[in-house]
Amino acid sequence: MxxxxxxxxxxxxxxxxxxxxxxxxxxxxxxxxxxxxxxxxxxxxxxxxxxxxxxxxxxxxxxxxxxxxxxxxxxxxxxxxxxxxxxxxxxxxxxxxxxxxxxxxxxxxxxxxxxxxxxxxxxxxxxxxxxxxxxxxxxxxIRPSSTTDTAIFSLKDYELFLEREREAFRIAAVQPVHQLREDLFFRLGEVQHQQLTVHPSNWEQVIQQIEFVKDQQDEITAKLDSECAAVEEEIKCLGLEKYFTSTSDTLVNMESIPEEVLNTDCPYPELKDSLIQAFLSLSERYQRRLRSLQEQLQEADRFCCRFGGWCPDDHLCYQFTLLQYTHDIPNHRALCMDMLQRLFPEKSRQELIQHERAWDWQRFIRVQLNVVTQQWQRDQEELLARALYILQEATHVHQEELEQHRDRQNQKDICSHLREKLQRWRAQQEEVAKLEAAIADRQQAEEEARSKREQEKEATIRSQQKERVRQFYLKQQKRKEELEHRDQERLANLRSVMEEQARRDKERVQFRVDMLQRRREEREARELEHQREDEEKQNRLEALRNQVGVVAEADPERMMGDTEAWRSRLLNAKECELQRPLYSINTYTDAQIVSDPRVRVEQALREAGLHQSQYAREVLSVIKPPKTPRRDMQSILKF
CATH class of the missing domain: 1.10.287 (Helix Hairpins)
Structure with missing residues (x-):
C-alpha cells in the first residue's frame, strides 16, 4: 500500500x-x-x-x-x-x-x-x-481380516499403479514445461545486452516450440477435465455424493418425539399426551424456521450461478482466491478485487461484487441453518430432560398413591379384626367379672383380717421411713452449704484476677499514651532543630552577602551621562546611516524558507489535494528539518 x-x-x-x-x-x-x-x-x-x-x-x-x-x-x-x-x-x-x-x-x-x-x-x-x-x-x-481378503492387496496394487501413473504424467507433462522455462531464462540471460535481430531464425523456432507446448498443455487440461467429469459422474451413479456434501446443505431430519417418551409407561395419559404435544409443537416451530431458511437457500444453487451465469469451476476459483487474501494482509480488499478482475476479465467489477454479496448471503444462510439446528438439538434435549423428570415424578406420585391406598385397606382389615377381638374380650370380661365377684366375697373376710395386720406393720415401717427422710434432708442441706461456700470462694478469686488484669491493661494503655506523647515531643523537637538550623543558615548567607556587597560613591553625572561605547557607536551610526536600509528584518528569507524540504513537500501535497489526509500527516511526521534543532529548543510536552 x-x-x-x-x-x-x-x-x-x-x-x-x-x-x-x-x-x-x-x-x-x-x-x-x-x-x-x-x-x-x-x-x-x-x-x-x-x-x-x-x-x-x-x-x-x-x-x-x-x-x-x-x-x-x-x-x-x-x-x-x-x-x-x-x-x-x-x-x-x-x-x-x-x-x-x-x-x-x-x-x-x-x-x-x-x-x-x-x-x-x-x-x-x-x-x-x-x-x-x-x-x-x-x-x-489396514490389515487383511483373513487370507481370502484380497481387497486389501488390490488396494495396495492400485496405490502403486496410481503412483506410477502420476510419475509418468509428471515426466510427460510437467517436466517439459520446466525444461522450456529454464531454457527461456537461459536465452534471456544471453541476449540481455544484445539486439534481438541477431538470430531471428532461432527465435522463430523457440516461439514454435512454445506454441507446441501450449497446445499440448491445452490437450492435457481438456483430457483431465473429461476424466474429472467422468469420475464425478461415476460418484453420482454410485450414490457417494452425499458423503461429500456438507451437513448444513440438507434439512436436518430429527426425531420429533423421542423413544424414551413414547415407550415410557405413564400412569396419567393426559400428561403423556401434553408432553407429546410439546415435542410436536417444538419440532413444528423449528421445522418451519428451517424450511424458510432452506427456501432462501434454494433461491441460489450450490455455486451461486444465478448471478451472471457463473459455472462451478469459476465459482471454485473465485472461492479459492477469496481464501488466499485474508484480512491480515494489508490492502487485501483491493488486491483480491484486482486478482479477480485478472482471473475473470469478462466479468465487470459490479458483477464480481454482486456475486460476492450472493456468496456471503448463502454462507450466512448456511450458518443460520447450523445455528437453528443446534438450537433445536439443545431445546429438544432440555425438553427431553424435563419430560423425563416429569414422568419420573408422576411415577413416584402414582406409587405413593398406590401405597396410601394399600395402607388404608390394611387399616380397615386391622380395624375389623380388632373389633371382633374386642367383642370376644368383652364376653370374656363379663364372665370373669361374675367369677371375680364370687371370689371377692370369699376373700373379703380374709382381707379384713390381713389388713389389720398390715396396718400395724405399716405404722412401724412409716416411722422408720420418716427417720430416714429426715437424715437424708440433713445431708442434702449440708451438701448445699458446702457447694455455696466453694462457689463464693471461686467467685472471689475470679474477681481478684479480673481486677488485676484490668489494672495491667490500664498500665499498658497509659504506657502507650506516654510513648506516643514522647515520640510527638521528639518529632516537634527535631522540627524546631531543623528550623533553627535553617535560620542559622540564612543568617550566615546574609552575612556573606553583606561581605561581598558593592559599595560605590554616588556619581549622578557619570550615571546619567553617555558611555564611551555609546559615543563611539553614535559616531559610527552617523557615518553609515545613509547606507542603512529603511527598516531591519528579523525573520527568515525566502531562500531559507524554500530550502526546507518540509515546505516543498507540504506545497506539493496541497497542490495534489492530499494535505489533509492521513498519508500527508505520516509523510510530514517522518521528514526531518535541514538543521537539527538545539536541545534547549526541544519540547517534552506530548499533544
Whole structure:
C-alpha cells in the first residue's frame, strides 16, 4: 500500500510539474507575443459590441494609414508552430510519465500478488503433504481380516499403479514445461545486452516450440477435465455424493418425539399426551424456521450461478482466491478485487461484487441453518430432560398413591379384626367379672383380717421411713452449704484476677499514651532543630552577602551621562546611516524558507489535494528539518 501511494504521489508530482511547465510555456508565449508586439499591431481576441463603429471607421479611412501596419502572418505561423511543437513534446513527456507511473503501480500490485502467493504456496504444500501422510498412514493401518481378503492387496496394487501413473504424467507433462522455462531464462540471460535481430531464425523456432507446448498443455487440461467429469459422474451413479456434501446443505431430519417418551409407561395419559404435544409443537416451530431458511437457500444453487451465469469451476476459483487474501494482509480488499478482475476479465467489477454479496448471503444462510439446528438439538434435549423428570415424578406420585391406598385397606382389615377381638374380650370380661365377684366375697373376710395386720406393720415401717427422710434432708442441706461456700470462694478469686488484669491493661494503655506523647515531643523537637538550623543558615548567607556587597560613591553625572561605547557607536551610526536600509528584518528569507524540504513537500501535497489526509500527516511526521534543532529548543510536552 505504501509503495502504491508513493508511486501515486510521484505521478501527481509529475503531473504538477507538467502543468507548471505548461504554465511556463504559456507565460513564455505571452512574453514572446509582447516582445513581438513592439513591431506588430496588437491582436485582440475579445469581442465587444461597442467596437463595431470603430472597426467601420477604420475600414472607411483605409488600412494604409500611418497608424496601422500590415501583419506578418508567416512569422506568426512559425511562432505558433514552434509553440505547438513544444507543447507536443511536453504532452509526450506527460504521457511517458503517466505510462511509467502506471507500470510502477502495476509492478507493485504484481509484487504484492507474488507475496500473497509465496505465503499461500507453502501452506498448500503442507496441506498436500499432510493429506498424503494421512493416506499412507491409513493404508498402512489396514490389515487383511483373513487370507481370502484380497481387497486389501488390490488396494495396495492400485496405490502403486496410481503412483506410477502420476510419475509418468509428471515426466510427460510437467517436466517439459520446466525444461522450456529454464531454457527461456537461459536465452534471456544471453541476449540481455544484445539486439534481438541477431538470430531471428532461432527465435522463430523457440516461439514454435512454445506454441507446441501450449497446445499440448491445452490437450492435457481438456483430457483431465473429461476424466474429472467422468469420475464425478461415476460418484453420482454410485450414490457417494452425499458423503461429500456438507451437513448444513440438507434439512436436518430429527426425531420429533423421542423413544424414551413414547415407550415410557405413564400412569396419567393426559400428561403423556401434553408432553407429546410439546415435542410436536417444538419440532413444528423449528421445522418451519428451517424450511424458510432452506427456501432462501434454494433461491441460489450450490455455486451461486444465478448471478451472471457463473459455472462451478469459476465459482471454485473465485472461492479459492477469496481464501488466499485474508484480512491480515494489508490492502487485501483491493488486491483480491484486482486478482479477480485478472482471473475473470469478462466479468465487470459490479458483477464480481454482486456475486460476492450472493456468496456471503448463502454462507450466512448456511450458518443460520447450523445455528437453528443446534438450537433445536439443545431445546429438544432440555425438553427431553424435563419430560423425563416429569414422568419420573408422576411415577413416584402414582406409587405413593398406590401405597396410601394399600395402607388404608390394611387399616380397615386391622380395624375389623380388632373389633371382633374386642367383642370376644368383652364376653370374656363379663364372665370373669361374675367369677371375680364370687371370689371377692370369699376373700373379703380374709382381707379384713390381713389388713389389720398390715396396718400395724405399716405404722412401724412409716416411722422408720420418716427417720430416714429426715437424715437424708440433713445431708442434702449440708451438701448445699458446702457447694455455696466453694462457689463464693471461686467467685472471689475470679474477681481478684479480673481486677488485676484490668489494672495491667490500664498500665499498658497509659504506657502507650506516654510513648506516643514522647515520640510527638521528639518529632516537634527535631522540627524546631531543623528550623533553627535553617535560620542559622540564612543568617550566615546574609552575612556573606553583606561581605561581598558593592559599595560605590554616588556619581549622578557619570550615571546619567553617555558611555564611551555609546559615543563611539553614535559616531559610527552617523557615518553609515545613509547606507542603512529603511527598516531591519528579523525573520527568515525566502531562500531559507524554500530550502526546507518540509515546505516543498507540504506545497506539493496541497497542490495534489492530499494535505489533509492521513498519508500527508505520516509523510510530514517522518521528514526531518535541514538543521537539527538545539536541545534547549526541544519540547517534552506530548499533544
Amino acid at each position: 505504501g509503495e502504491e501511494s508513493d508511486s501515486f504521489l510521484g505521478y501527481k508530482f509529475d503531473q504538477h510539474s507538467a502543468e507548471a511547465s505548461t504554465r511556463h510555456y504559456s507565460g513564455s508565449k505571452q512574453s514572446s507575443t509582447e516582445m513581438s508586439g513592439k513591431d506588430l499591431h496588437p491582436f485582440s481576441s475579445t469581442y465587444r459590441a461597442g467596437d463595431v463603429e470603430k472597426v467601420t471607421l477604420r475600414m472607411k479611412n483605409g488600412l494604409g494609414s500611418s497608424k496601422y501596419n500590415p501583419a506578418d502572418y508567416k512569422r506568426l505561423q512559425a511562432i505558433v508552430d514552434a509553440k505547438r511543437q513544444e507543447s507536443d513534446v511536453i504532452g509526450q513527456k506527460v504521457q511517458k510519465i503517466q505510462c511509467a507511473a502506471k507500470a510502477t503501480k502495476e509492478s507493485s500490485i504484481l509484487r504484492q500478488h507474488r507475496q500473497v502467493w509465496s505465503r499461500e504456496c507453502p501452506r498448500l504444500q503442507k496441506a498436500e503433504e499432510k493429506a498424503e501422510n494421512d493416506l499412507h498412514d491409513f493404508l498402512e493401518q
